[in-house]
Amino acid sequence: MVLMPVADALQRVLAEAHPLPGERVPLNDALGRVLVEDLAALRTQPPAAVSAMDGFAVRATDIAEAPVTLKVIGEVAAGHPFPGVIGPNQAARIFTGGVMPAGSDTVVIQELTTITKDSVVVQKPAAHGRNVRNQGIDFAQGQILLRKGRRLTDRDLMLAAAMNHPRLRVHRRPKVAVLGTGDELVSPGQTPKPGEIVYSNGFALTALAHNEGAEVLDLGIACDRIAEIAAAVRRAREWQADVLVTSGGASVGEHDLVQRALAAEGLDLSFWRVALRPGRPMMHGRLGGMQVLGVPGNPVSSYVCAFLFLVPLLRRLAGRTDIELQPCTARLGCDLPANDERADYLRATLAEGPEAFVATPVPSQDSSLMAPLARADCLLIRPPHAPAAAAGSDCVILKLGL
Numbered sequence: 001m002v003l004m005p006v007a008d009a010l011q012r013v014l015a016e017a018h019p020l021p022g023e024r025v026p027l028n029d030a031l032g033r034v035l036v037e038d039l040a041a042l043r044t045q046p047p048a049a050v051s052a053m054d055g056f057a058v059r060a061t062d063i064a065e066a067p068v069t070l071k072v073i074g075e076v077a078a079g080h081p082f083p084g085v086i087g088p089n090q091a092a093r094i095f096t097g098g099v100m101p102a103g104s105d106t107v108v109i110q111e112l113t114t115i116t117k118d119s120v121v122v123q124k125p126a127a128h129g130r131n132v133r134n135q136g137i138d139f140a141q142g143q144i145l146l147r148k149g150r151r152l153t154d155r156d157l158m159l160a161a162a163m164n165h166p167r168l169r170v171h172r173r174p175k176v177a178v179l180g181t182g183d184e185l186v187s188p189g190q191t192p193k194p195g196e197i198v199y200s201n202g203f204a205l206t207a208l209a210h211n212e213g214a215e216v217l218d219l220g221i222a223c224d225r226i227a228e229i230a231a232a233v234r235r236a237r238e239w240q241a242d243v244l245v246t247s248g249g250a251s252v253g254e255h256d257l258v259q260r261a262l263a264a265e266g267l268d269l270s271f272w273r274v275a276l277r278p279g280r281p282m283m284h285g286r287l288g289g290m291q292v293l294g295v296p297g298n299p300v301s302s303y304v305c306a307f308l309f310l311v312p313l314l315r316r317l318a319g320r321t322d323i324e325l326q327p328c329t330a331r332l333g334c335d336l337p338a339n340d341e342r343a344d345y346l347r348a349t350l351a352e353g354p355e356a357f358v359a360t361p362v363p364s365q366d367s368s369l370m371a372p373l374a375r376a377d378c379l380l381i382r383p384p385h386a387p388a389a390a391a392g393s394d395c396v397i398l399k400l401g402l
């Protein structure tokens, strides 16, 4: 049996995945969205030199010999500039954010002054430019501060607002339809009859997709009948899903009907079976403009497949330039035997060690076990044919997120 290497499988999944078209959204709807174009500042910040403190705007030369008395000729608050000019031995009362009046170059904080009726005694000299925020120290008009392909953070939205953009052009969210299959499945909260179990893996798949900024259509559970699975596939197409993720029914058993149902709907299969553990029976293909990922039913397998393939696919569709999962190095917490021909993604916990993080695989790696998956902090990657590795040696991990 030919198993497709993980990297080749990912390449195929991404081969015809292109960033989705753009749309303009208000800043408050743009968190986690991806910029379609580079974003240039529409203004300079701060637009003029302003005071960083409450105090007095002065000329540094006038206070070189302190104490000295200066005449207070005006007041500047944020939003209320002073139209006059500060001449020799003059000062203006100024508050944080107030524009430095012409002629002034330094702010003396009020704690270092004594205020009298219409003058101020500056007790100590201050260096030229002290407590002044110069024009443009944050950014200048025309400067590109956020790049095309960037997934917008909360801080980016603050910056974009300061750059004077009320709306941003971002890629449309990927639309993901999630379908569970199996006669044995009932939704959480119901009372399973003998032989039934609770449908669980779709909730992680949905959450992963949400985390990548996707819109999700929950197609629920289809029982193991070709017609029922096919009907769900058609609902995904009518909804114009960019991606359909099915779970279960992906193996060769006589109840594994997902591929047959998809074939009947016209699936263009790109691969089935990956050199991966857990997740070997994973499948990918296209149905018109819809990408189809068929992940195995075992919850851990379904999660690992979605993590490795769905996440980069959604990032590509969402327009991100950084689509790859970021491997990190850690130290092995125990000895590991040599690996076979399948890449192994071991569920492992991470602990802080003396020099580096230590990754220790959880004791049971059975692909049905959800409790250790939830407890795991990372997937520890064992490449195909990796030789035995000793505790303390370097290993490569993928951190699991939220």
Ligand code: AMP
Pocket: 180, 181, 182, 184, 185, 197, 198, 199, 200, 201, 202, 247, 248, 249, 250, 251, 256, 296, 297, 298, 299
């Ligand atoms: P399958 O891939 O359909 O052969 O399923 C493999 C195993 O995963 C079986 O034990 C199923 O009961 C279980 N399974 C399939 N789908 C789900 C699901 N959505 N949630 C939890 N377990 C599932």
Ligand code: MG
Pocket: 181, 182, 183, 248, 249, 255, 297
């Ligand atoms: Mg099944």
